[in-house]
Amino acid sequence: MKYFPFRLLIVCILLPPLLYIGSLQGVSSGLEKKYSTDLSNIYLGDTTELLQGKERLRDAVNRNINAYFAKSSAQYWGVKPNVLVTTKDNEIIYPASFDSQAGIGPDDTLAIAQENYELLNKGLGLSVSLSLSPGSPAGLALLGLYVVVDIIVLFVGYRRGLARALREEEEKDSRIRELREQERRFAERIEELDGLKEKLESKVDRVRNELVQERQQASANEDDMLDEIESLEAQLEKTRLRQEIQRAEIDKLREQINELNTKPTRRQARKARGADNLEKRMRVLYKNLDIHERTIQGITDLGEDMRLKAEEVILQLNTDPSLVSVKRKVFGKGRKTKVLEVAFGYNGRLYFRHKPAGGIEVLCVGTKNSQSRDLDFLDRV
CATH class of the missing domain: 3.30.2310.20 (RelE-like)
Structure with a gap:
């Protein structure tokens, strides 16, 4: 197609993969920040109860983090968060490596409180990393979105190019019709001149015949007849020249029509x-x-x-x-x-x-x- 947007096609081929990769990285980075902020606010829960020995700090951290992800819909979109809670001396608090769900007796409260205090005093660190696979539902949804937008942009560019080509074709056809109408009028005029030429030739022949006859009768009118013959011959020459000019104009119009059929007008x-x-x-x-x-x-x-x-x-x-x-x-x-x-x-x-x-x-x-x-x-x- 004459006005097909090839540059737009190249952009539409290259841009979606780049946007797709960048979007995956951006979504992963944003979710990591969100999870890190949210978990920092809730993973310890109520520290007062921990210091009173009502619950182990390990159990509270695991319960709060698991409850947070249980409410999140990110897992349905293929998001896989990796959370690690450790003390300053690299003791792992989350994820739990043993079963800490045993009940707490009244005699254990002081020991648990002491343990919780020691862990808190060491200081806890929270790190969140996230993996988002290109084949995950979220990745496929992003890719589908960019493909749809790509198709829409290409379709709009194609429609504009097609409309422009149609407009130019209509203008060219209109110009060709005008030139053909001029050619028809010039052809009619040539036919009229041909008829006038025949009449003049007939009149010249008649005058010559009359001149021959009148020469025999009267030599006095010979000069007048010769002048009339010369005048008629001059008119005949002018008619012939006009015919040649009209034929040249028709040839020029035909050349213009051929040029219009091959390339756009100035x-x-x-x-x-x-x-x-x-x-x-x-x-x-x-x-x-x-x-x-x-x-x-x-x-x-x-x-x-x-x-x-x-x-x-x-x-x-x-x-x-x-x-x-x-x-x-x-x-x-x-x-x-x-x-x-x-x-x-x-x-x-x-x-x-x-x-x-x-x-x-x-x-x-x-x-x-x-x-x-x-x-x-x-x-x-």
Whole structure:
């Protein structure tokens, strides 16, 4: 396809794997910080009860951490956290390496309190590491999201390129039809000149015959007849020259038609360059606005006076939207935000809307003649 976005295709091929790898690392890092913060707040529980000897510190730490992960839904997404609680001298508190669920008798309270105090006095350290496999449900969900976004971006780029190619093809066909109509008119004119040539030749022959006859009758009229013959021959030569000029113009028109069938016209190239320059200029001048591609195309199709008036409205939207006089509100099928219509010039139309997150988006610019196509476009936005 002539306007297929190959650069966009390359970006869409390379970007999803990079985003996928970066997202896995980012999610893993974020979850590690969250788990570390949450567990730091709850893994000891109530230290007063520990110092009173009501429960072993080892049992409390294991119970609190296990209860935290039992409530978390991360395990269903394939997240595998590794938690380690140790003392300063590397004595492991969590995970438990023995069964510490035996009941506590009243005679053991003081010993347990003493043990808990000693462990707390040594100081506890909490470390959390996390592994998130690419084949886990969370990893597959991220990959699926990037693939869907990739397909949508490629589809939008393809549709824009196809629409541009169709517009150029329509313009080329229109120009070819005009040139063929000119060729038809020139051919009709040549036929008329051929008929006039035949009449003149017939008249020259008749005059010559009359001249021969009249020479026999009167030599006095010989000079007049010769002048008339010369005049008719001059007219015949002019007719012949005009025929050659018309044939040359037809050949030139045929060459133009062949060129149009093989490559785009200079006017189309200038129009495309003008649209590119206009888009760059508007992106630089009107930084407070989001300008849709349809707006650039619409302004390019306007005359010089209408372009200036359209840009005047866009400048007002960029500096102070309250200066813009709204003609009416346009409601479409299933649209969440209303579109506002502004009139400019004698039949210009500009459509914009306020974005939910703030800011203004200029959707399209047109005239009274293009209003039906513009409204159809707004229904699809």
